[in-house]
Amino acid sequence: MKRTSHRRSHTHGGQALVPALLFLLIGGVGLYVAFGSFQMTSAKIKLQNTADAAAYSAAVLQARDYNFSAYTNRAMVANQVSAAQVVALKSWIDELDNTYMGNPDTEQLVTTFADHPALWRTPKQRAHADIAPVRATLDALLPAVARGIGGITRALSDAQTNYHAAIFAAVPEVANDVAQRNQPDTHVTSGYFTSPRNAVQLAAWQTYTRVVTPAGNLDADHFADVVTDSTTLDRFVKARVSSRSVAPDYQQLDDSSARCPGGGRIAIRVAHVGGTQLRSDKKGWQSIDASTAHITITCIDTVDAAIAGHGGSANGDVSNFMTHPPFVAWSDWKGYGGYMNFGDPDSTQPGMNVPAAMAEQFTQGPGVSLDTANGGLLPYQDIAHAPLASEAPRITIEVERMAGTLVKSAGVGGAGRMRVDGGSASGAMRTLASAHAYFVRPSAGALDDGLAGALHDAGAWLREDGKTEYPSTFSPYWQASLASVSAEERAAAQAAQFPSDARATTP
Known part of the structure; x- marks a missing residue:
């Protein structure tokens, strides 16, 4: 009995080893496949992250381009204001000196009616002696200052145009460099940025802004609107x-007149008016200053407005200072932005009821231009239309990684039915990513929006008037953000990777 029992135990020994080996084999195959699939999934995720980084870097360049345009536009606006001030100062000092030199008609009236003409002439002579060296200094200095301002403005205009062109050239190279820094074995698909697949998107970016040349154009202009704004x-x-009559005795007279029966008097007060305007054709600034002597003689019961002095100045091309010489048309008195009659507050129509001294200076012209080369408004970058959306055109980048670099561990790629498909086409794995610049300066009611909520201290971004500011190249509030890839771009990318003839022959 004992021998029989021993034989049965020996016959059934090791039966559990077969299922164990089978389970181990299946588990090994599963682990093998899972590890290979994990490498493919990891490669796809890393490639997408790399493409996102490359696209975002391109959008950063786009935002920098628009912000650079905004900073340079603002600098050019400030320079134009400085140029207008230089023109104004030249006109003002010339008129002041001319006024203290004396007008023959006014001097004749003083000689005829005033008992003590020295009360009028002595202060004028003293002031003229004081003003003469100041005018001589400004006459030597202001043209150089005007040319310097114009030269800087020209440099800013050229830098803006060149920087914009350089950004377009740099985007493919920068995106590729960022991709390779993220993953050395990846790169931006060669020629994609300028390929027909990207033509529509590239054209949208290229035409989003344009170079505007205001000078010589009579139409409305964004830059001219900003520079002539009342707050600018x-x-x-x-x-x-202002009044040219300054106590105690400059440019004023109150004297007895023996020529008047019964003890008459003669009184003189001098009023000054002047202003600087951007010409309607935007080719330069022009300025006129004029002083009028208001003379009262009691015995003849009259008030006479005589020319006391005048001066003028301009920059830019002044060869056609008047549109219709030698006649003065009403349009010649108009400047850009609603300005007219060079600051005279009493005239409500262009060229009507202006002081005689101002009209005299206008017919004489401004003299030599302070800056003939760069006096007018220079070319600048502006958004082509008036966009209401905050986003600039998208930039899409395609990044690829060669199929041979997808599996880092040798031998785990498998073969035959066990081979793990990397999902690559034409020997490479590719992916798309899009990004764009966007403009954000929220209004008070938009602080809870997602766009504004992403800002640090969003309240500090508000305008003083609380209004919403729309995208422009005059405010540096451009930032970069990733964007979704359009279905059309994905379809075009798939069609490029899997040509129709290849898809037709694929089993």
Whole structure:
């Protein structure tokens, strides 16, 4: 009995080893496949992250381009204001000196009616002696200052255009460099940025902004609107209204007149008006200052407005200072932005009821231009239309990685039915990513929006008037963000990777 039992135990020994080996084999195959699939999934995720980084870097360049345009546009606006101030100062000092030199008609009236003409002439002579060296210094200095301002403005204009062109040239190279820094075995698909697949998107970016040349154009202009805004120009430029009669005795007279029966008197007060305007054709600034002597003689019961002095100045091309010489048309008195009659507050129509001294200076012209080369408004970058959306055109980047670099561990790629498909086409794995610049300066009611909520201290970005500001190349509020890839771009990418003839022959 014992022998029989021993034989049965020996016959059934090791039966559990077969299922164990089978389970181990299946588990090994599963682990083998899972590891290979994990490498493919990891490669796809890393490639997408790399493409996102490359596209975002391109959008950063796009935002920098628009911000650079905004900073340079603002600098050029400031320079134009400075140029207007220089023109205004030249006109003002010339008129002041001319006024203290004396006008023959006024001097004749003083000689005829005033008992003590020295009360009028002595202060004028003293002031003229004081003003003469100041005018001589400014006459030597202001043209150089005007040319310097114009030269800087020209440099800013050229830098803006060149920087914009350089950004377009740099985007493919920068995106590729960022891709390779993220993954050395990846690169931006060669020629994709300028390929027919990207033509529509590239054209949208290229035409989003344009170079505008204001000078010589009579139409409305964004830059001219900004530079002539009432908050941009100071009062010295816009309207220099003042009294030339300064205590105790400058440019004023109150004297007895023996020529008047019964003890008459003669009184003189001098009023000054002047202003600087951007010409309607935007080719330069022009300025006129004029002083009028208001003379009262009691015995003849009259008040006479005589020319006391005048001066003028301009920059830019002044060869056609008047549109219709030798006649003065009403349009010649108009400047850009609603300005007219060079700051005279009493005239409500162009060229009508202006002081005689101002009309006299206008017919004489401004003299030699302070800056003939760069006096007018220079070319600048502006958004081509008036966009309401905050996003600039998207930039899409295609990044690829060669199939041979997808599996890092040798031998785990498998073969035959066990081979793990890397999902590559034409020997490479490719992916798309899009990004764009966007403009954000929220209004008070938009602080809870997702766009504004992403800002640090969003309240500090508000305009003083609380209004929403739309995208422009005059405010440096451009930032970069990733964007979704359009279905059309994905379809075009798939069609490029799997040609129709290849798809037709694929089993």
